[in-house]
Amino acid sequence: MKASPGVWLLAWRRFERDRLGLACLVVVLIYGAVMAASAAGWIVRDWSEEVAVTYAPPTFLGPEAPRAAPAAVAETAPPGAREDYGIPDPLADDLAEIARELAGASATETRAATLAFGADKWGRDVLKKAVKGTETSLFVGLVAAALAAFLGTLFGALAGYQGGWIDDLFNWLYSVFTSIPYLLLVLSVAAVVNQKGVLTVILILGLTGWTGIFRLIRAEYMKHKVREYVLAADAIGASDGRRMFVHILPNVSHVVLVQLSLHVVLFIKSEVILSFLGFGVGVDTVSWGSMLAEAQSELILGKWWQIAAATFAMAVLVTAFSLLTDALRDALDPRLK
Amino acid sequence: MSLLSVRDLAVDFRIDESTTLRAVKGISFDIAERSTVALVGESGSGKSVTALAIMGLLPRENARLHPASRIDYLGRNLLGLPGRELRALRGAEISMIFQEPMSSLNPVFTVGFQIAEALKQHRALPASQARPRALQLLGEVGLAEPQARLGAYPFQLSGGEQQRVMIAMAIACEPKLLIADEPTTALDVTVQRQILELIAGLQARRRMSVLFITHDLSLVGEIADQVVVMRDGEIREQGSVEKIFAAPQDPYTRALLACRPPLDRRPQRLPVIDDFMGGTGPKPGERKRGLRGDEPIILEARGLAKSFYFREGLFGKRELKAVKGASFKVAKGKTLGVVGESGSGKTTVGLLLMRLHKASGGAVLFEGRDLLPLPPKAAYSYKRRIQIVFQNPYASLNPRFTVGQILMEPMQIHGVGSGEAGRRALSLELLDKVGLAADSFAKYPHEFSGGQRQRIAIARALTLRPEVLICDESVSALDVSVQAQLLNLLQDLQDEYAMSYLFISHDLAVVRYMADQVMVMKDGEIVEIAGPDEIYSDPKHPYTRLLLSSMPGRAQQ
Numbered sequence: 102m103k104a105s106p107g108v109w110l111l112a113w114r115r116f117e118r119d120r121l122g123l124a125c126l127v128v129v130l131i132y133g134a135v136m137a138a139s140a141a142g143w144i145v146r147d148w149s150e151e152v153a154v155t156y157a158p159p160t161f162l163g164p165e166a167p168r169a170a171p172a173a174v175a176e177t178a179p180p181g182a183r184e185d186y187g188i189p190d191p192l193a194d195d196l197a198e199i200a201r202e203l204a205g206a207s208a209t210e211t212r213a214a215t216l217a218f219g220a221d222k223w224g225r226d227v228l229k230k231a232v233k234g235t236e237t238s239l240f241v242g243l244v245a246a247a248l249a250a251f252l253g254t255l256f257g258a259l260a261g262y263q264g265g266w267i268d269d270l271f272n273w274l275y276s277v278f279t280s281i282p283y284l285l286l287v288l289s290v291a292a293v294v295n296q297k298g299v300l301t302v303i304l305i306l307g308l309t310g311w312t313g314i315f316r317l318i319r320a321e322y323m324k325h326k327v328r329e330y331v332l333a334a335d336a337i338g339a340s341d342g343r344r345m346f347v348h349i350l351p352n353v354s355h356v357v358l359v360q361l362s363l364h365v366v367l368f369i370k371s372e373v374i375l376s377f378l379g380f381g382v383g384v385d386t387v388s389w390g391s392m393l394a395e396a397q398s399e400l401i402l403g404k405w406w407q408i409a410a411a412t413f414a415m416a417v418l419v420t421a422f423s424l425l426t427d428a429l430r431d432a433l434d435p436r437l438k
Numbered sequence: 439m440s441l442l443s444v445r446d447l448a449v450d451f452r453i454d455e456s457t458t459l460r461a462v463k464g465i466s467f468d469i470a471e472r473s474t475v476a477l478v479g480e481s482g483s484g485k486s487v488t489a490l491a492i493m494g495l496l497p498r499e500n501a502r503l504h505p506a507s508r509i510d511y512l513g514r515n516l517l518g519l520p521g522r523e524l525r526a527l528r529g530a531e532i533s534m535i536f537q538e539p540m541s542s543l544n545p546v547f548t549v550g551f552q553i554a555e556a557l558k559q560h561r562a563l564p565a566s567q568a569r570p571r572a573l574q575l576l577g578e579v580g581l582a583e584p585q586a587r588l589g590a591y592p593f594q595l596s597g598g599e600q601q602r603v604m605i606a607m608a609i610a611c612e613p614k615l616l617i618a619d620e621p622t623t624a625l626d627v628t629v630q631r632q633i634l635e636l637i638a639g640l641q642a643r644r645r646m647s648v649l650f651i652t653h654d655l656s657l658v659g660e661i662a663d664q665v666v667v668m669r670d671g672e673i674r675e676q677g678s679v680e681k682i683f684a685a686p687q688d689p690y691t692r693a694l695l696a697c698r699p700p701l702d703r704r705p706q707r708l709p710v711i712d713d714f715m716g717g718t719g720p721k722p723g724e725r726k727r728g729l730r731g732d733e734p735i736i737l738e739a740r741g742l743a744k745s746f747y748f749r750e751g752l753f754g755k756r757e758l759k760a761v762k763g764a765s766f767k768v769a770k771g772k773t774l775g776v777v778g779e780s781g782s783g784k785t786t787v788g789l790l791l792m793r794l795h796k797a798s799g800g801a802v803l804f805e806g807r808d809l810l811p812l813p814p815k816a817a818y819s820y821k822r823r824i825q826i827v828f829q830n831p832y833a834s835l836n837p838r839f840t841v842g843q844i845l846m847e848p849m850q851i852h853g854v855g856s857g858e859a860g861r862r863a864l865s866l867e868l869l870d871k872v873g874l875a876a877d878s879f880a881k882y883p884h885e886f887s888g889g890q891r892q893r894i895a896i897a898r899a900l901t902l903r904p905e906v907l908i909c910d911e912s913v914s915a916l917d918v919s920v921q922a923q924l925l926n927l928l929q930d931l932q933d934e935y936a937m938s939y940l941f942i943s944h945d946l947a948v949v950r951y952m953a954d955q956v957m958v959m960k961d962g963e964i965v966e967i968a969g970p971d972e973i974y975s976d977p978k979h980p981y982t983r984l985l986l987s988s989m990p991g992r993a994q995q
Contacts, residue, residue, distance in 0.1 A: 329830055
């Protein structure tokens with residue numbers, strides 16, 4: 102007996118014809134592979150090693166004149182030179198210590214003057230940082246979106262299907278969450294949790310981001326629960342849970358999937374904002390947001406390569422993911438086209 | 439001279455890159471001035487596509503007209519007209535009314551505004567004159583209190599009133615040709631009668647022509663002068679209404695006429711299209727209906743009531759009594775027919791019996807035991823014994839399940855059959871019983887036609903071997919020829935399993951054919967219960983009499 106193509110296979114066949122969608126899928130898959138490889142420790146395990154001189158420029162720009170390096174300044178300037186101003190430098194001792202440490206470090210290992218995409222303040226490879234940042238940002242986006250989609254779908258299913266006081270309860274919760282400006286809500290949760298880390302960011306984004314999905318899924322469930330196929334399931338004795346999750350859920354799953362995809366993009370951007378504002382991941386790891394935050398001060402010095410790397414990595418992923426979402430929506434819901 | 443002549447009309451639809459479907463395969467017919475032509479056919483016959491082609495309303499992106507096609511309106515080929523001229527013609531000289539009045543009217547504008555707009559568009563009437571004209575039109579289509587209706591929004595009107603408004607809009611510019619595409623299909627039988635009379639009256643009074651499109655041949659006899667019978671994009675037969683009804687030439691026309699349940703006798707089986715197309719003709723024999731009075735009662739409702747509550751204002755509640763104390767009995771192995779118009783509570787009764795809605799009062803006795811107060815666990819085992827087949831076969835099957843999953847699920851829930859293999863065997867057996875091929879098992883519902891889907895729904899109900907089957911308008915959404923097949927199937931199943939049916943329908947002819955006892959409902963109350971022959975020959979209640987007089991085709995029989 103030949104099996105008929107199911108709805109997912111049919112959707113895939115429609116998707117296959119969308120060239121742009123396919124190209125975006127490939128891009129997203131590459132990012133996913135990078136994330137997985139980085140998380141597994143196959144690549145960029147040494148991202149935090151200080152392999153180059155401070156602010157080593159990209160290779161195609163060529164090495165900088167040695168005067169630009171603060172370590173060089175500290176070394177070349179004679180200790181007595183500053184006394185000419187007649188004002189004692191309050192940081193003199195600290196600077197001297199830093200200079201000694203830097204000198205000691207450079208004494209033990211030779212540092213590269215340039216890197217393929219440049220280096221940051223500590224001489225870390227920007228390319229490796231961007232790859233490591235991809236791991237953090239994409240992981241946060243995916244897991245937070247999955248959490249938000251799970252909560253939104255569960256709450257929406259319960260509220261839409263059960264109605265009555267359960268619906269009222271979730272609606273009240275929804276109203277509370279949406280009545281606070283989003284960024285304010287995120288920042289206040291971050292301030293309360295007050296513990297930096299990837300897990301915290303995921304929780305913050307997931308716990309505040311379910312509202313949009315909730316609203317859509319609730320409406321879908323209200324629409325579907327009065328459909329005859331659900332009544333028919335009741336008539337054959339299917340339990341409430343079975344009707345909610347075996348009968349209705351597959352019929353609204355395309356909505357969940359599109360929302361999930363949409364929220365990955367949204368949360369990647371949110372993570373960047375959070376990290377930029379200093380509420381995101383800790384200093385021991387790197388994300389695109391923390392790279393942007395660091396780059397803020399570098400720009401004044403004309404060191405543009407860190408911000409360029411983070412922006413480029415993010416822009417490509419976000420654009421590809423957004424276009425993928427559109428293609429997904431077209432494939433899953435052909436009537437909208 | 440004919441007003442409109444269609445010549446070699448052929449329309450292709452592009453399904454996807456590689457497939458096209460020829461919906462209309464080169465048809466020709468004429469509409470004479472001041473005459474009514476009925477275009478009759480089942481779904482997929484191309485009748486609506488023909489109407490849309492005349493109006494120039496075919497979807498541009500995937501419909502293609504064959505270059506040889508011509509539609510001449512008073513000597514001008516409509517198919518070659520530029521868009522601007524066609525628009526001027528459309529609405530002014532040729533206008534159209536559709537099946538669903540609710541979706542054809544714009545919900546955010548008042549009725550008066552919408553009629554006046556049509557007048558302003560085509561007659562260039564100033565607003566001061568358009569309004570009195572709209573009022574006059576509403577009076578002409580027989581709307582009560584036209585002055586008050588002018589300011590009403592579409593949702594404030596009933597389906598029949600909305601269709602009257604649509605007709606008023608369509609005749610506003612005094613068209614020469616009115617195309618009515620299934621204008622009464624969505625309406626109750628008494629309203630259907632009024633709309634038919636209205637269209638016939640307008641046609642005579644305004645000296646216009648009407649192209650009346652319908653699937654129901656019984657309506658045609660009362661309204662049309664000429665009949666065109668279509669099937670699969672081709673014209674099977676055309677001629678005067680007398681000729682078509684008295685001496686149909688084409689076997690398909692004969693089959694269409696025969697597969698409606700006749701009112702004067704009750705054949706053992708209804709003839710289906712294949713009987714005629716194959717040339718075998720209908721099978722003889724009549725079926726006896728009615729109760730002897732000593733049959734055991736399997737299901738009984740006592741004072742069954744249901745109220746719905748609507749929130750009104752901040753704290754107020756409005757009660758709608760959908761069912762007001764219904765009491766009836768279903769005899770074992772027999773059929774109780776339930777007839778009534780929309781809002782009569784007949785569907786609610788079916789849902790209450792199955793506990794799909796919670797009753798507000800009364801009792802449902804299954805073999806003497808009241809089901810309503812039972813806790814869900816105990817009621818569960820009764821779900822096996824009462825099953826239901828819903829009206830809309832497109833909505834009642836889960837689109838994400840294969841037919842196999844649909845059939846095996848109830849058996850899994852109730853532990854019917856021995857293991858997966860046993861259930862699979864039972865499902866295949868049932869598919870065969872309802873006349874579907876075994877390879878249906880792995881297919882999805884969207885791969886089947888409406889009639890086939892309803893067979894799947896029947897098979898699903900049968901998986902639990904119910905003793906009572908509730909058929910809630912189970913054949914109403916289907917073509918008449920498919921209806922006949924399904925009615926035969928239901929009858930065969932009853933003969934085989936001695937099931938009892940609660941047969942809910944608005945179609946009096948079908949109920950008369952199927953039922954051993956008929957119950958007439960109006961506004962949530964049972965107005966009359968009697969045997970099928972008594973109720974049709976000697977109705978006691980005035981409402982029953984009104985229903986019967988509205989039956990299409992009754993005049994000819």
